[in-house]
Amino acid sequence: MLRIDHLVKSFAGEKARGKKNKAQEGHAAVFAVNDVSFEVKEGELFTLLGPSGCGKTTTLRSIAGLEKPDSGTITVGDRVMFSGGVKGGDRAVNMPANQRGLGMVFQSYAIWPHMTVFDNVAFPLQVRKRADRPSKAEIAERVERVLATMELSPQAGRQATKLSGGQQQRLALARALVIQPPLLLLDEPLSNLDAKLRESLRYELKRLQRELGITSVYVTHDQVEALALSTHIAVMEHGRVVQLGRPREVYESPSNKFVAEFIGTSNFIPGTVGSAQGGQHSVDTTNGRLFIESGSDLPTGSDVVVSIRPEAVELSTESRAGQVPNEWHGTVVARAFLGDAVDHVVAVDKHEIRARVNPSVSFEPGTQVYLQLDPTKISLVPVG
Amino acid sequence: MTLTSPPVRAEERTEPTGSTGASPSRRKLPLSPKFFIVAGVAAAIGYLALVPLGYLLWGTFFDAEGFDLGGFERAYGSGRMGELWGNSLAFAGGSAFLSLTVGTTLAYLNVRTAVPFKALFFAASIVPLIVPGILYTVSWIFLASPQIGLLNNFLEPVFGTAPFNIFSIWGMIWVEGLHSSPIVFLLMVAAFRSMDPSLEESALMSGATRLQTLRRVTLPLVRPALLSSVLVILITSLESFEVPALLGLQNGIYVFTSRIYFVFRSYPRDLQAAGALAVSLLAIAVIGVIIARLLAGRGTKTYQTVTGKGFRPRPLDLGKWRPVVGAGILIYFFATVVGPLLVLIYAALLPYYQAPSAEAFASFTLDNFRQVFEMDSAGRALVNSLVLGISAAVIVMALMSIAAWISVRSTIPGRGIVEQLSFVPLVIPGIVLGVSISFVYLRSPIPIYGTLLILLIAYCTKYMPYGMRYATTSMTQISSELEESAQVSGASWWTTFRRVLLPLLSPGIMAGFVYILVVSFRELSSSLLLYSPGNEVLSILIWEQFENGSFNVLAAIGVLMVVALVIMVTIAYKLGAKVGLRED
């Protein structure tokens, strides 16, 4: 569906800007994207994951046509969107953004504040060439259909700026989807929302993407988000893809230290949903049963990965079983002082759990400890 | 009325608790120094803003026998009314349209696209500051007059006749529009800069063409800035005097400003008729401001653009249009900056004006400059301009820094009125101010008519709003705690003001000072009505040379004046002042 081959994009160093030949300048160019290749199959949700500044946005914008890459090729379906050209071979191609027909959700949502919700969504249809512009009635019908899918119908007549954060995000999505694009591009669409909303919208997004079967490229720097949503993940560092694979492969067998550290700041434990009721889940893991409150609603029996942030783990030498829903028992194997916190690695059965606690609680390696896990701070990541 | 730069003051005001000294013990003693200073400043501002207007209305509508509309009859008599209104509106509307189109286009290209020659834009944008309107107009006479215009000389062989006639309504629109386009440019640059570029990008992603994006997304979003540019420009062109006077009078094309001058200067003087015209012009300006305010008021709230993270300006690629746009910009730069300045220098070096040729270059001489230096009135005019400029700047900034304290910091009832009053002169065209002030001092027993003092009063009134903007902007930036801590240490109000506030305000005050100095150097329209022989200022000197037909001497004075203004503006920039534009 989407194929990217050897994509390179550099930005001139500050002082070199405006000069014709970047190579001749003394100021090194920044290679925001450096030889990136990947393929996204029909219906997949492909995630570009990496720390700030690693080139995710630049890659996405190159696909969108908002950034002109230095070289490489970008193909959507059988249409060549960009080709840097090969010496003596194919001609260079750079299709303008407004002819690519892709959908995009911006990080800032970029909702036009001077239009109503309806007008925002109708815009992509209204600006079509006269020949293939739908009739007014058809535009209205299609817009209403998309708004209904996004549960925005009641707000259709409202000024777009009067929407809540979550509604704005759905509006941006509606606007991107109304033309039924072959490919949907999303740049950190959840990063402007607060944590609670983010989790529920994450599943919403996943559900929509599945139901509509729309091929998507998703940019994020949040590992849990990536694991929860993606069919495939490309982990990026300094403009390169350092690992590419299914979410499980990426967190179970990171290909190098960078990926291990970037992904591994969270604890991931595989399990199966034992029972689920209105956001209350009990999950059977190899370490025992866990009670988890989560915005997601997963059916009994589904395979999941439980993500436990190190901050969500409390350590103590005394058992509080009965008072707290989740308690495990383990042995401290390592300890590191971080200034404002102490990191412990605790062996629980076969797993090593990382716990970040405040400096007043510090245990020597070898200490037997109890781990208390806050059910509201554990994420459930469906896999499969 | 075309100041653009002093940033609009932030709306929030801190209401310091103890800072007004309104403690019970003080209440009993209202005759403190603070009371006198505050009351004095408020009275001075009220006097400057209201008295001339009062006299203007009274003198226009009343004569010795009571209410009388004779002035209107005489001013509008002999069927000139329609023509006058027609010309005025065509001139103001036409030049506003030109400068808005050019200025907005340039601002868009500069901020949002990868256009070549970006540095030239800002060079062009300070032209109105360093080339006063009267010189700019004269330059265009040198370039496009049917008799001596260089462009006509070049093109006459091609067309058979002189293609351009600067002494026409089109010529007037052209010169005024070009001269004020940088004002629009600066206003719109600020607006485009504050717009989240992804709003445009998402339109592109939706499949919109560049033009559709511009029309349906970009322009609606900058509408508030566009409307305030319309307001500024409309008043600028309504008030413009130099252009219609120099270009229109020859062929009898009158607009309000030039007609007022004509009536005021004809003999026997009919002050009531001049007043009637002045009142009409003032009414148009006020109505224009009200309409623009109403339009701008609607919707400004809605356009508080949602800006998100990842806000990094990404200029649009112009693609195949780049060379075309680049050429357009070079042409604009030559038309607004290089052409007028070069032709002024060229004329200043010639003994008499002629088309460039080997002969002409051979006759280059510094004679004109020598004549200027030997001219009695030149030295006097320079001294007068300096004295007036510096005194006006000192007085205005002193009054306004206290006025700014009253309006920003104090809790004195009615403090808002002081601020409003200080902005009143903003809508009074220079020539109307001249008429009004002459009404006051021709009728009042204070014997200052025909002295420099009357010019000083005119300048102080005219530049009061700009001083106020500079002063309030810096006042809002000073935390009220600094003032309060001085009071807690036992300092009196006046000591606090002098020792704490003034030093902290001084950068803003300096900036305002230089700005007023620069703009008062070029004031022409009200000076022209109020000066008397012996107390000319520089711009009057230029005007006199124009009336005498000594174009080459005029050019020499002009070159010297531009040099002086460049030096002053450079100092202003060095002082970190954001200097705006003011067109006289």
Ligand SMILES: Nc1ncnc2c1ncn2[C@@H]1O[C@H](COP(=O)(O)OP(=O)(O)OP(=O)(O)O)[C@@H](O)[C@H]1O
């Ligand atoms: N227009 C530009 N000019 C110069 N450098 C740029 C430009 N755009 C991006 N860069 C640089 O390219 C690199 C990659 O930027 P990019 O925006 O793709 O990062 P990102 O992975 O999306 O980061 P974030 O998670 O912070 O959004 C960064 O080092 C950035 O500074």
Ligand SMILES: [Mg+2]
């Ligand atoms: Mg980014």
